[in-house]
Amino acid sequence: MTVNITDSVTWINESIAHSDFNEHVSVYLIEAETGYIVVDSGSVHHRRSISEQLQDATDDKGVDAIILSHSDYPHSGNISEFRDRWGDVELIASSGSPEIQGLQNATKCTIGGSMDVLGREFSFIDPPLADRSHTTWIYDHASRVLFTADGFGNYHQPEEEDYTSADFDNVTPFEEIYQYHRDNLVWLRYVDPGKLRDALDATLNQFEVSSVAPIHGNPIRGSDLDTYLDRLIRAADKITNEYVVA
Numbered sequence: 001m002t003v004n005i006t007d008s009v010t011w012i013n014e015s016i017a018h019s020d021f022n023e024h025v026s027v028y029l030i031e032a033e034t035g036y037i038v039v040d041s042g043s044v045h046h047r048r049s050i051s052e053q054l055q056d057a058t059d060d061k062g063v064d065a066i067i068l069s070h071s072d073y074p075h076s077g078n079i080s081e082f083r084d085r086w087g088d089v090e091l092i093a094s095s096g097s098p099e100i101q102g103l104q105n106a107t108k109c110t111i112g113g114s115m116d117v118l119g120r121e122f123s124f125i126d127p128p129l130a131d132r133s134h135t136t137w138i139y140d141h142a143s144r145v146l147f148t149a150d151g152f153g154n155y156h157q158p159e160e161e162d163y164t165s166a167d168f169d170n171v172t173p174f175e176e177i178y179q180y181h182r183d184n185l186v187w188l189r190y191v192d193p194g195k196l197r198d199a200l201d202a203t204l205n206q207f208e209v210s211s212v213a214p215i216h217g218n219p220i221r222g223s224d225l226d227t228y229l230d231r232l233i234r235a236a237d238k239i240t241n242e243y244v245v246a
């Protein structure tokens with residue numbers, strides 16, 4: 001399904017079904033002045049569906065550039081498909097050795113820096129919540145949307161597939177935030193939740209955020225961000241207490 005996050009940012013969500021919950025594996029489409037940009041490329045499992053939705057959402061013009069959060073397959077799985085389908089699609093990645101990670105012809109972005117992509121300014125942030133090195137969060141200055149992986153995710157029930165945080169009864173539920181981070185960011189058990197909060201606040205204070213757009217969760221509206229953050233830190237606290245390090 002496609003859901004508009006702002007005038008120029010569209011969420012194309014896909015999910016993987018687990019036994020009693022679903023997990024988003026999404027891409028986001030950005031309409032820039034001179035073309036279309038996607039953040040991440042989605043999973044191979046959704047290759048046809050994502051490609052067709054992008055074809056429709058771009059009025060058959062296709063994608064001109066991909067900005068990659070990191071090279072895990074659920075994020076990078078369709079890069080070659082997009083290039084086969086739409087030709088010379090520019091790839092922007094923070095990877096230090098893109099060829100080794102199977103990313104051919106990549107333009108390197110610098111974590112901590114900014115770059116113009118199709119006439120639009122993006123900043124690349126060193127993420128306090130990631131699952132591997134060479135991950136970047138991506139801030140789009142025009143829409144003020146912050147794209148995140150793998151942090152800021154949540155599991156969801158099938159009927160919540162297209163929700164933003166504002167569509168839940170009271171923002172994204174704690175349990176869905178907790179279970180996602182427990183399962184996917186396993187190092188959280190070793191982290192001081194207070195220091196994590198400080199690191200997240202330091203990042204978020206640098207940018208005015210209209211929405212957080214996670215690859216593995218429901219988008220979080222800026223007005224819901226404090227509530228989400230409180231729950232995330234409570235989740236980190238619970239995870240830490242479940243795994244006492246000897």
Ligand SMILES: [Fe+2]
Nearest residue numbers: 070072131150
């Ligand atoms: Fe990942």
Ligand SMILES: [Fe+2]
Nearest residue numbers: 072074149150
């Ligand atoms: Fe991921």
